[in-house]
Amino acid sequence: MLKSLIALLIFIADVLAILSIAKSKASTVEKIIWILIIIILPFIGLVVWFFAGPGSKKI
Secondary structure, three states: OOOHHHHHHHHHHHHHHHHHHOOOOOHHHHHHHHHHHHHHHHHHHHHHHHOOOOOOOOO
16 A cells, blocks of 8 residues: 555656656757656656756755
């Protein structure tokens, strides 16, 4: 049950990240690359995108 809930939360976060990428002002190639990274590596890709993706948050 807990694994299913975690998987669902990661899936929702991935979908939101992909929508955010699609709306960003990044070039089409950058958008495609980031979306592929998130699809291929769902959790790791999401974390990397959050810190280094287009329009990334400066820490």
